[in-house]
Amino acid sequence: AQKVTQAQTEISVVEKEDVTLDCVYETRDTTYYLFWYKQPPSGELVFLIRRNSFDEQNEISGRYSWNFQKSTSSFNFTITASQVVDSAVYFCALSLFSGGYNKLIFGAGTRLAVHP
Amino acid sequence: DVKVTQSSRYLVKRTGEKVFLECVQDMDHENMFWYRQDPGLGLRLIYFSYDVKMKEKGDIPEGYSVSREKKERFSLILESASTNQTSMYLCASSLQSWSTEAFFGQGTRLTVV
Numbered sequence: 001a002q003k004v005t006q007a008q009t010e011i012s013v014v015e016k017e018d019v020t021l022d023c024v025y026e027t028r029d030t031t032y033y034l035f036w037y038k039q040p041p042s043g044e045l046v047f048l049i050r051r052n053s054f055d056e057q058n059e060i061s062g063r064y065s066w067n068f069q070k071s072t073s074s075f076n077f078t079i080t081a082s083q084v085v086d087s088a089v090y091f092c093a094l095s096l097f098s099g100g101y102n103k104l105i106f107g108a109g110t111r112l113a114v115h116p
Numbered sequence: 117d118v119k120v121t122q123s124s125r126y127l128v129k130r131t132g133e134k135v136f137l138e139c140v141q142d143m144d145h146e147n148m149f150w151y152r153q154d155p156g157l158g159l160r161l162i163y164f165s166y167d168v169k170m171k172e173k174g175d176i177p178e179g180y181s182v183s184r185e186k187k188e189r190f191s192l193i194l195e196s197a198s199t200n201q202t203s204m205y206l207c208a209s210s211l212q213s214w215s216t217e218a219f220f221g222q223g224t225r226l227t228v229v
Contacts, residue, residue, distance in 0.1 A: 004158075006158075009156065033214065033215050035217060037220075042222065043204070043223040044220055044221065044222045044223065045206065045208075045218075045220040046220075047217040047218070047219070050215070050216075050217055052215065091158065091159065095214050095215070096214070097214045101164070101166060101172055102147060102166070102210070102212075102213075102214035103214075104149070104161070104210075104218060105161075106151075106158045106159040106160075107158050108157060108158035109158050109159075
C-alpha cells in the first residue's frame with residue numbers, strides 16, 4: 001500500500017511557539033521522493049521542500065526544519081518561533097514512479113493556526 | 117515564474133449540467149494533474165496526463181473526464197454535475213521527471229446545487 005498519513009488534523013499555537021507537523025508514509029518502493037507543501041488561505045499550494053529516499057540528512061531553512069527518518073518512515077516538519085503568517089494548511093506528499101507513471105500521493109493535511 | 121492558471125475561482129452550477137474546468141500552464145511541462153480537495157481527505161487525484169492526448173485515471177475518476185489537446189491546457193469535464201461533486205478542484209503541472217515538484221493553480225471552488 002502507498003499512503004501518507006498526517007495524524008494531526010488541526011494545531012493551534014501562540015506566536016513564537018515551536019510546532020512540529022508529523023508525516024508518516026508507506027511504500028514498498030526503495031526509491032521515492034517526499035515533499036511538503038503549504039496552502040495559505042489564498043488557496044494555491046506552494047512547494048516547500050523535496051527529499052529523496054537516499055538522503056536522510058536533516059535540512060534547515062530559516063525557521064523551517066525537516067527531519068527525515070527512514071527507519072520510522074517519517075518526514076516531520078518543524079517551524080521554530082512560529083508567526084501568524086505561518087497559518088496555513090500543510091501537506092506532506094509522496095512521489096513514486098509506479099506503473100510507468102509518476103504518482104504523487106498527498107496526506108490529508110494539517111491546518112496550523114498561529115495566534116498573536 | 118511558473119504559472120498555472122485555472123479559468124475560474126468560483127463556480128456555481130446546477131445538477132445535471134455539463135461543467136468544464138480549464139487549466140493552463142506556461143512552463144512547457146509534460147505532466148498535468150487534476151486533484152479534488154475535501155476536508156479531512158487531502159488531495160485526491162482524479163486524472164493526470166503525461167503528454168498531449170494522453171491521459172490516465174487517478175484514484176477517483178468516476179463522473180469525470182479530461183481533455184488535453186494542447187500541451188499547455190488540461191481540461192476537467194463533469195459530464196453531468198451532481199451535488200457530491202461540490203468541492204475544491206486543483207490543477208497542477210510538473211516536468212516529466214518524478215523527482216520534481218508540482219506547481220499548482222489557485223483552485224476552483226465548485227458548488228453544484
